[in-house]
Amino acid sequence: MAGFTVQQVSKIYDGDVPTVTLKDINLTVQDGEFLCILGPSGCGKSTLLELLAGLQAPTEGEILLEGEQLKGPNRKSGVVFQDPSLYPWRTVEQNVGIGLEIAGVDKAERKSRVDRYLQMVGLQGFGEKYPHQLSGGMRQRAGIARALAGHPEVLLMDEPFGAVDHLTRLQLQNDLLQIWEEEKKTVVFVTHDVSEAVYLGDRVVLLSPRPGRIHRIFGIPQPRPRKRDDVGLLKLQNNIYSAIYDVKTEEDLEFTI
C-alpha cells in the first residue's frame, strides 16, 4: 500500500488563454484509504488523477508517493479510465496481460496472474473472447483486471462506471469494495455521482471549478458494509449537495453537476 502527499499543486494548461485548471491543492491520501474526488464537469478531476498517476506534471508544487517525489508514470499505480480502451484485436486475456507482457513477465506467470484477476472481477471463462463480445460492464471489469494484474499499490480510477447502466454500476461498486478489502489497495476514485462517492469513500474531496480548488473534504464515518439507504449516508449526501450549490466559482458562473 502507498499514500500520496500533494503539496501546493497547481496545473496551468498553456494555450492562447492559459487555463488554470487546479490551484493550490493540498491533500494527503492515506495508505489503504478509499478516497473519492467529486466535482462538476470540467473542475479538474481527471487532471488531478493524471497528476497522481504521473501522466502529467504539476505546474507548481509537488506530489509525493510513499514519501518520494513523483517523476512520471510508475508501477506503483494502476490506472482505470472511464473508457477501458481495450485493444479490439487482442483477446480479453491478452488485453489484461498486456502490461505484464511489456514488463517481460514470463508466459506461465502471466497466465496465472491474468486468470486470478479475471476470476476476481467475475470474468472467469471469458479470457478467450474479444472485447466486442463483451458487454460494457464486462469491458469495464476487464479494464480493472488489467490494472490489478500489474500488482499496483494504488488504484487510480477515473469515473470507471460512468458508462454502464445503473444496476451494473451498483454491482461493480460492490465488487470493487470487495477487491479493495481483499487486496488492501489505496484507491483514488473520481466520480461526479454523490451517492456513489458516499457509498464507496472513506473521505470525499469536493472540488470547486475554475480554477479547481478543494472546496471541502467530507469524512464518511459509516461502518462497512454500508447500506445504501443508511440514514447517516443520506444525510451526508444532502450535506454534500448543499456544499455543491453553495460553491461560487471565481467567475461566479452557474454550473450543474
Ligand SMILES: Nc1ncnc2c1ncn2[C@@H]1O[C@H](COP(=O)(O)OP(=O)(O)OP(=O)(O)O)[C@@H](O)[C@H]1O
Ligand atoms: N490537455 C489539456 N489541454 C488544455 N486544457 C485542458 C487539457 N485537459 C483538460 N483541460 C482543461 O482543464 C479543465 C479541467 O478538465 P478535466 O478533464 O480535468 O475536468 P474533469 O473534472 O475531469 O471534467 P469531466 O467531469 O467532464 O470529466 C477543463 O477546462 C479542460 O478544458
Ligand SMILES: [Mg+2]
Ligand atoms: Mg474527467
